[in-house]
Amino acid sequence: MIERLDAFMARANAAYYATRDPFADFTTAPEISQVFGELLGLWAAVMWQSMGAPDPLILAEAGPGRGTLMADALRAIRRTMPAFAAALRLHLVETSPRLRAVQADRLPGAIWHDRIDDLPAGPLVLLANEFLDALPIRQHVRRDNGWTERHVADGAFLEQPADAPSRAAGRPIAEGEVIETCPAATELVANLGARLAAQGGAALFLDYGPARSAPGDSLQALAAGRPCDPLVPPGTADLTAHVDFQALAEAAGPAAVHGPRAQGLFLAELGLFQRTGRLAETLPPARAAALIASAQRLAEPDRMGRLFKAIALCHPDLPTPPGFAA
Ligand code: SAH
Numbered sequence: 001m002i003e004r005l006d007a008f009m010a011r012a013n014a015a016y017y018a019t020r021d022p023f024a025d026f027t028t029a030p031e032i033s034q035v036f037g038e039l040l041g042l043w044a045a046v047m048w049q050s051m052g053a054p055d056p057l058i059l060a061e062a063g064p065g066r067g068t069l070m071a072d073a074l075r076a077i078r079r080t081m082p083a084f085a086a087a088l089r090l091h092l093v094e095t096s097p098r099l100r101a102v103q104a105d106r107l108p109g110a111i112w113h114d115r116i117d118d119l120p121a122g123p124l125v126l127l128a129n130e131f132l133d134a135l136p137i138r139q140h141v142r143r144d145n146g147w148t149e150r151h152v153a154d155g156a157f158l159e160q161p162a163d164a165p166s167r168a169a170g171r172p173i174a175e176g177e178v179i180e181t182c183p184a185a186t187e188l189v190a191n192l193g194a195r196l197a198a199q200g201g202a203a204l205f206l207d208y209g210p211a212r213s214a215p216g217d218s219l220q221a222l223a224a225g226r227p228c229d230p231l232v233p234p235g236t237a238d239l240t241a242h243v244d245f246q247a248l249a250e251a252a253g254p255a256a257v258h259g260p261r262a263q264g265l266f267l268a269e270l271g272l273f274q275r276t277g278r279l280a281e282t283l284p285p286a287r288a289a290a291l292i293a294s295a296q297r298l299a300e301p302d303r304m305g306r307l308f309k310a311i312a313l314c315h316p317d318l319p320t321p322p323g324f325a326a
Pocket of ligand 1: 013017022028029030031062063064065066069093094095096099114115128129130131134135
């Protein structure tokens, strides 16, 4: 069988998320500190207020994993803004039946969908952490005599002649260089941008990748916590690629785009260290020290603070969202 890379990656990740506990292989921001989800809950609450406090409001998360982010967000929302807690309707976008069951335990009352496009109409606040990096990518390779596109056959890459990739236009690309595109992500953002501009709301994506499009092969795979060959049999490794934030921003259409902004700066502006400090005061010393260390891991530039970035899409009439001011 010869499969285009994006078809292989879609199949590999569907099998992986359906059968494995992904969190045995990698740790994500909400699993590192409860403050991450709490701050995103407060971000959603501020957006709801600046939208004029619509009731009902669709609060959605894409790719909720273990449900930790949303559980932390809802706890913070209930404590600080009960009116928002009463107005929100919780919707989750998740394809893995296994993870849906885990999420159901932690997030009673949620409604599930397979795709963001399936969310019901109306004012929306959408959150997503490390969702876009799991979406399938295409890879074009510049060759002396034209372009090829990477396919997968029997566990090995196979290049087949192809048209130039949509995003390489007009730029000189050296022989052997790889151009990645993620049609699933750009289509999703285009639909979401149109929807937010028409029906109101905001979406916040946190993920890792460069702020500006650049050539390069960023496909990576993790199995049992270690990097491995991405072409191992589908279901045995988690496949991800860098998110091209410039491509997303250009796809957003009529929605206003804020960022991308480095995660460390974004979280610091939302009060990561103040909230962490207050919480640490209530904990025994060893747990307090661990909580402070986890905040540093999320924010320090040489750890998760710079490669990870936040980008927001908003209805054009909304003010600049928290975290994107400076
Ligand atoms: N946001 C969580 C989990 C990240 S892992 C966290 O930060 O911990 C990626 C999540 O996206 C998983 O829940 C996975 O099942 C889901 N997912 C991956 N591809 C998807 C797709 N195409 N559609 C819907 N959900 C998807």
